[in-house]
Amino acid sequence: MKKVLSTMMLLLMTTFLVSCIEKEELVKMEATPDSKVPYLDDIWVAVWADEFDGDTLDMTKWSYEIDGGGGGNNELQYYTNNNTTVKDGILTITAKKDDQGHDYTSSRIVTRGKGDFTYGRIQASIKVPDGRGTWPAFWMMPTRSPHGIWPRSGEIDIMEHVGYDNQMIHNSIHTLKYHHSVGTGRGNSIKIPTATTEFHLYEIIWEPGIIMGYVDGELYSTFKYTAGFEREVEFYEVFPFYYDFFIILNLAIGGDWGGQQGVDDSLFPHEYEIDFVRVYQKDYNYYDKAEPSQPSYVQESAYLKNSIYWRESTDDMGVELYNIYVDGELHTTSPLSQVVLKRLEVGQTYEVTIEAVDFTGKVSELSEPISFTYQ
DSSP, X not given: OOOOOOOOOOOBOOOSBXXXXXXXXXXXXXXXTTBSSOOOXXXXXXXXXXXXXXXXXXXXXXXXXXXXXXXXXXXXXXXXSSSEEEETTEEEEEEEEOOSSSSEEEXXXXXXXXXXXXXXXXXXXXXXXXXXXXXXXXXXXXXXOTTOTTTTTOEEXXXXXXXXXXXXXXXXXXXXXXXXXXXXXXXXXXXXXXXXXXXXXXXXXXXXXXXXXXXXXXEEEEEEOOGGGOTTSOHHHHOOOSSOEEEEEEEEEBSTTTTTTOOOGGGOSEEEEEEEEEEEXXXXXXXXXXXXXXXXXXXXXXXXXXXXXXXXXXXXXXXXXXXXXXXXXXXXXXXXXXXXXXXOOTTOEEEEEEEEEETTSOBOOOOOOEEEEOO
């Protein structure tokens, strides 16, 4: 029953691209010389998985969220710990009409505290239900929220589906600057005619500054942080994806999106089936051989006080962070190619340099210094 893992995929750098994209354009992007590394399946190491081979949910990997409020979004279901089954290698979340005081019951399970990840390749083999009013999802939320409550600390939606549009699959991110509540949502969609009748592999590849969404190995969305395009805000307002997130599987009923065309009560119960969930991370220690490139084009932002940004460094396996030096002393670090300097003397002029650090601790040459006056 288990699906064969995709053996070839391609990592690439692109601009922050999130609206609907034609497939022909994606093919052109895959052919560019901007690819980070030649894709080798061996670079990915399994770090967490649930194959659902038993006869009950593995509570060392998952927890139930019991929620009479429906989980937000004006959803109609009550989440219980009684709406999941594991049989023949399949996890099934079942949404039911309820006669015990709630219109509907369903389940939401999470890996929080049992499977929390920063970066990697996160995937699940899924068959979604078919029925107006259903809203299944495979998504991630921050284990802790260092920048505050939603959407400040981010949300990653690997796969969402709404039953009234049953051939479309959606992938999106939510951040302080980009979220649907203020009309700036960033996401993409792809048509999968057999989404409700066959299992498909839904996946993201998440690395510093970039999240790419795939279905069955086909790239269909790319979210890329580019400091030069986001000079008016701090990086975490755009891309707060540099700390641990946990995985969520749930089947909602109704809600602001799933219920836009009502709920067809004649179709219950609904089953949301998951064959496996797997998480991989790169084997940096074995494959990383080169030092990062020198940060370049370091400059002060004209839009955000005390902000400095630069062109991101390249590395054979990726840059983890940047060290920011003020007058030759390490002042702070940043996971992306922008920083707002703090705790300096107003009116004082400083020399600022930057170095890139990869995941094995190798460092680049220092950038050319810039003169910076603290405001």
